[in-house]
Amino acid sequence: MEDEVSSFESSEMLATFLASTPLLEESWKLCRHANASTVQDFIWNRVGDVTYVAFPGLQNVGSDSCTRELVALGTAAEGVFTAFDRHVVESEEPPMVHIGLLQLFLSLYNTQTFRAKMTEIMNESKSIVFTGHSMGGSLASLSALWLLSCLGNTSLSTAIFCITFGAPMLGNESLSRAILHERWGGNFYHVVAQHDIVPRLLFAPTIPFIVELHAFFKSLQFSLTTPYYEQLAVQLSDENKAELFRTVLACLEASSRALNNQERVPFWPFGSFMFCTDKGSICVDNATAIVKLLYLMLATGSPSSCIEDHLKYDEYVTRACWQYLMKTSFMEGSSTESSYEAGVALALNSAGISSHEPAYGLAKDCLKMAKQVGCRRNINNAKLAVDLSKITPLRAQIEWYQKFCDDSDDQMGYYDSFKQRSASKKGSKVNMNRCRLALFWDKVIEMLETNQLPYDFDKQPKYVNASQFYKLLVEPLEIAEYYRTGMHKMKGHYIEQGREKRFQIFDKWWKDRKVGEEENSPRSKLASLTQDSCFWARVEEARECIYEVASEMDMGRNLLLREKIERFEQYASRMIDRKEVSKDVIAKNSSYNLFVGEWRELKSHAQPCPFQFPSLQDGGNMVP
Secondary structure, three states: OOOOOOOOHHHHHHHHHHHHOHHHHHHHHHHHHHHHOOOOOOEEEEEOOEEEEEEOOOOOOOHHHHOOOEEEHHHHOOOOOHHHHHHOOOOOOOOEEEHHHHHHHHHHHOOHHHHHHHHHHHHHOOEEEEEEEOHHHHHHHHHHHHHHHHHOOOOOOOEEEEEEEOOOOOEOHHHHHHHHHOOOHHHEEEEEEOOOOHHHHHHOOOHHHHHHHHHHHHHHHHHHOOOOHHHOOOOOOHHHHHHHHHHHHHHHHHHHHHHHOOOOOOOOOOOEEEEEEOOEEEEEOOHHHHHHHHHHHHOOOOHHHHHHHHHOHHHHHHHHHHOOOOOOOOOOOOOOOOHHHHHHHHHHHHOOOOOOOOOHHHHHHHHHHHHHHHHHHHHHHHHHHHHHHHOHHHHHHHHHHHHHHHOOOOOOHHHHHHHOOOOOHHHHHHHHHHHHHHHHHHHHHHHHHOOOOOOOHHHOHHHHHHHHHHHHHHHHHHHHHHHHOOHHHHHOOHHHHHOOHHHHHHHHHHHHOOOOHHHHOOOOOOOOOOOOOOHHHHHHHHHHHHHHHHHOOOHHHHHHHHHHHHHHHHHHHHHHHOOOOOOOOOOOOOHHHHHHHHHHHHHOOOOOOOOOOHHHOOOOOOOO
16 A cells, blocks of 8 residues: 655645745746847846856857766866765766866856856855756856855855756766765756756767757757747757657667666766646656656657757746646546545646556656655664664673773783783673674665665764764774784785775765864863774784884885884874874883884884894784
């Protein structure tokens, strides 16, 4: 039985709410003025505390605009979109955008006029709305992304929004995911007419109809600079229109099917899409549902309507701004229907797909999937919160063990006590807890990577703080076990060869968090946990370097090893001075204090010679 609490009524309600505010109408009004301008690269208008910035749909398109080549945002626009640099992961595709659209933006960005005006607008406005029609919408999106990236490094609190009309797709799934991770998805609204071909264009390869595509852009540029351009007969032959329509529709259908098989498509939507028809409008923010609706709604069109709809946004916006929820005969014989079915019917009616059309069943499944995916992620998030509370006792037992070791008479401390532990019940219990905690956090990482959790999961303070505490508490045990079992001899040192992926991910989560002023205050006492979770791995490497220096006769290599040891010595001294280490670091018999003594002894010998330290002998406790 379907869930009686339907979310589909809200799809149309969100669209109606957007239409009821001045945002949509004011944005489109300025877009019309921008399209009519043949001189300015962008225009602006201030309404109260809100400044609207519009980019014309007419752009000097080159050959790159007629391809769907993508380039890495961080490489092609180095230093411009700085917020995206932290979303580059070695094993994944980086955030990428369409090369031609990025070049259009960079040519504008590199002008002094644009950046000077943006600075002025930021200082004078509480909110900025970027907007644009056609390719002007792509410039609006890139401008908003640039400004959002900049604001992250300033104290300004200017609200940034972007509303586009019939804009082409911009980038890949990694770009969309990065936007969601930054919590910017709600800043973007893309208005798409029912049959408009332009937002769907880049789903198709350009080679089969490159001539038709050039003809289309040429005709479009002519139309957008002509008064009352929506009344013009677009200068494309019926044959060209038919070829464009058939190719784009077929490629959209292929993309829709690919999504069913969990396959990737080259371009991926971000933000909310407001689909407009003669019967109303709906808003959708699920990317998979957006791609499928782009196909299903185009399938109800024709070669002529797919071109004409791109020039009819004035009509759609005017209608949307005066249209409210329609309680008409769209629910034929639905008096016994559940609210779920009624919500679906309402949403699909606004999307121009009636219950009598062949696409209705597919569209219904599409909306159902979008709802279920969103609910499932939220449910998984809630379940993880419960699971997190269940592992708290495991963590508490390790904390107790840490205190026991630090207060022990042997003065070895937490790290060395675990590394040299005997077959005691206490040590075995802690080791088992270490493994159980690893399983929990590996499960979290897997769920996040397979899209089973909200996209901004790694921004939630609960999990960012919990993962950081886990890392600082448990990674020293991971390092101790690594060297205790001699894994460094088989694989190499821990940091380069043995560190688990989860710890690297948690490093990134912690680095990307918002830092409060209190975190920059100096410490008055030693930390409860050493703030560099890899500190003991660095100690182990430094001690091995000492061993190598003591026996290395090559002067060049000997000098390099000494420099490496000195760098670590200085690093450790700074951490101790700032009280960023726990008491086990400075324990009398800790590995770090052994390092200090061994290094002091080595420096007392001016020339490299095969000098042996008792603690580094095969019979000692710290064999490298």
